[in-house]
Amino acid sequence: MTGMSAADICILMPVHRNTSAAHLRGALDSLRHQTLRAGEILVVRDGPLTPAHDVVLDEERALAPELVVLEPGSVGLVGALNAGLAHTTAAWVARMDADDVADPRRIELQALAAREGTAGVIGSAMLEFEEDPGTATARRDMPLDHDEIVRKLRSVNPVNHPTVLMCRQDVVSAGGYLPLAGMEDYYLWARLAAAGTRFHNLPQPLVHYRVDEASYRRRADREAIRAEWHLQRHLRRLGLVGPARSATNLVLRVSFRLLPPRLMRPAYDVVRSVLAGSNRAG
Incomplete structure (x- = not known):
């Protein structure tokens, strides 16, 4: 995908009031400290947030002019993701959960993979943590090449959703996210694979993923x-x-x-x- 630049990337981050405001700040801080900053950080408010969330968003917008806040109402995760896909004009969309932490080189390495390869979905390994992002409790590695990813897709989800960089047009053409009780990403990968989209996972853990x-x-x-x-x-x-x-x-x-x-x-x-x-x- 030659000619791609940071301006072609939107980071899509839905946020709900149940997410800690402190965790939201940590997620946004990690995006500001990327070695290659995306052209847009799109925070989608899934319903009313708390005053603490509003403070975080106001302060982060003052530090990151690329941060945009979208307010579609209380639409749920699938609705928030689809609202973000419909709003942005970026060619590539990177998913990010509002309580995770991105490795500083996440966008740089995934943009490089998009420029040099043919994949429309680029994921990575990720590290799970509970309280301290620097203390991993598990590592989630995924198959790397397209054929292995599609083979494993037959039985397990072969892409860490919180890590992906996706070609927006491919996702929109496949119908976007469709409701499936926490497996919306798996269902999307299946439809993309059936439509011929190519997949690639990077071996580096580029996201610290919060679990409890x-x-x-x-x-x-x-x-x-x-x-x-x-x-x-x-x-x-x-x-x-x-x-x-x-x-x-x-x-x-x-x-x-x-x-x-x-x-x-x-x-x-x-x-x-x-x-x-x-x-x-x-």
């Missing part, structure tokens, strides 16, 4: 379990899996969601490993 027990509890609610069934139906419809693999996926992916939260994290890793192995077996 509540994030695992959300994976166990009934809506998430129903979404697993719908996801497998979509994968079959798109021609990515057949009935047998779909059934195997469903059994394994639902099983770990039925465990107590304290067991879900290690079980999640085991399930991903088993499903990846089943992919290698065909």
Whole structure:
């Protein structure tokens, strides 16, 4: 993608009042300290925020003129993401959660990969943390090349959504984000792969991703379990899996969601490993 510059990149960051204002400040500070700053930082307010959030946004806008705040109302995460995609004119959109921290070279390295390659979705590894971004509790590596990513897409989500840089036109042409109870990103990757978009993951962990027990509890609610069934139906419809693999996926992916939260994290890793192995077996 020759000729690409920082001005071609928008960082898309929805924020909800449940996000700590201090965490929001940390996320925005990490974007201001990039070795290559994006042309636009688009913060989408998903409903009313607190006065503390407003202070952070006002102060950050004074330091970063590229920061834009969009107010579509209480539209939920999917609505906020789609509102951002519709608002920006940037050719590339980088996702960022409002409580995560970006590595200083995130935008530089992903822009370089976009310029030199053919991928329309560029992700990376990421480091999980609970309180201190400098103290990682886990590392989430992903397959690197397109063929391996699409192969693993048959059973597991092969892209860390909070790390991605995406070609906006590809995403819009695929219908943007569609509701699927926390698996909207996985469903988007499946539609993009079926449409011929190429994928690439960088090996460097370019995002520090905040996790807590509540994030695992959300994976166990009934809506998430129903979404697993719908996801497998979509994968079959798109021609990515057949009935047998779909059934195997469903059994394994639902099983770990039925465990107590304290067991879900290690079980999640085991399930991903088993499903990846089943992919290698065909």
